[in-house]
Amino acid sequence: MKVLHILSSHGMGWTGGIRATLASLAQTRLASWVEFQLVTQDQAKATLKTWQPDLLVIHRASSWKGIPELLTLKAKARILVEHHYSAGFEQHQVPSSWRFRAMLRLNYRLMDRVVSISQGQQQWMQSDRLVASEKVRLICSSRNLDPFFQVPAKAEPEGLFTLAAYGRFTHQKGFDRLIEAVQLLPIGSVQLLLGGQGPNEQNLKALAQNHPHIHFLGKIDDVPEFLSRCDAVVIPSRWEPWGNVCLEARAAARPVLVSDIDGLTEQAKNCGIEFKPDSCQNLTDGIWQMINASPEQRQSWGQQGRLSAIHAWDDYVNAWEQVLREFK
Structure with missing residues (x-):
């Protein structure tokens, strides 16, 4: 055939x-x-x-x-x-x-x-x-997903609580709302690692206004290594028919914080937090909830995510x- x-x-x-x-x-x-x-x-x-x-x-x-x-x-x-x-x-x-x-x-x-x-x-x-x-x-x-299953699970932050987000820098991905949400949090409560490239890159950097804990890392060639550095993964997309980033985060045993939209909703069940898409305040509240969750809760979300991705x-x-x- x-x-x-x-x-x-x-x-x-x-x-x-x-x-x-x-x-x-x-x-x-x-x-x-x-x-x-x-x-x-x-x-x-x-x-x-x-x-x-x-x-x-x-x-x-x-x-x-x-x-x-x-x-x-x-x-x-x-x-x-x-x-x-x-x-x-x-x-x-x-x-x-x-x-x-x-x-x-x-x-x-x-x-x-x-x-x-x-x-x-x-x-x-x-x-x-x-x-x-x-x-x-x-x-x-x-x-x-084999390389992602090799990422060690992580319970406690090493220093600042570290959020990771990555993908194409486009309107769809909602990184503008993510940057605005992090800016609403107290300085020193979280750091954001942003991986990727795309047409909105300069606008996003301008929006970040040299925030001391928002870091643009460019194109990520080794995604499992990138995920090993974070405590949770945030996916703030305005729409997402599926969302392989969420699948990769689950396989890497990282709790997820996702827009309650399209294919992300079904992926996040029992392995993280959902928030209203395109809402800066709801995303801020979600980040705060993730930071303040117990290490046991975050570890449970990560384990459930990995189990859900095995097959x-x-x-x-x-x-x-x-x-x-x-x-x-």
Whole structure:
């Protein structure tokens, strides 16, 4: 069986990323009966001239503009993996829900299957009748987590309580609200390690106003080592269909502080604190609650998080195998 994965030409994610995850998937037992190729949307047409896949798996964002090109991509079947849209995205980014939903319904109708990457996203799709229920399959996003399971658990802070946050510096990720929330806390109560790069970097540094305990560390090449330095991980996203950062934090046995939105809500159960998204005051209160939790409580959250992540990669591979066998 031949499967062609088509990714956005602009890349997706900066730590691990969908390309790395799909490369790892191609090295699992599925390789015994599936031949995978990964291309960008710019390379897809040329590849299809010389390589005829049984199945197209599309990872790029749906749009009105992309529909004509989508119709030119020929294969026996098509799957769309919905990495991009969610209830939170619609709430924060969509001026016309009617037009947005019409675009999604048309794109999804052109697919043989639509893969949701979290339970929250799947519920949004089905409650708003964006796609026929018989087409939807749930494959919660994952990655190879072995290096994260090696991070030692941590009960007591070493000096200042250390929060870690990392990802693309974009509006979606909510790092502006995080910086504002830390600024509301007494100096010396917490330090924030911010890892990442992106278009909002200079604005975020200006917002931090040289705060003595907000540190910008740039691109993080060794994420497990980065997580070993922190006491908790905060994910203040305005929307997040899944959120691999939360999965990585759980695997590293770090308690999480997350926006109560989309795929983050289901991941944080019993392993941290949730707060109202895009709310500086609620995030400040959440940080204060995390700092003042007992070491035993934080350790329990971390242990529960690690336990909940142990089978994440196997579940991901098994779910893909089930979906692919539907087309074998």
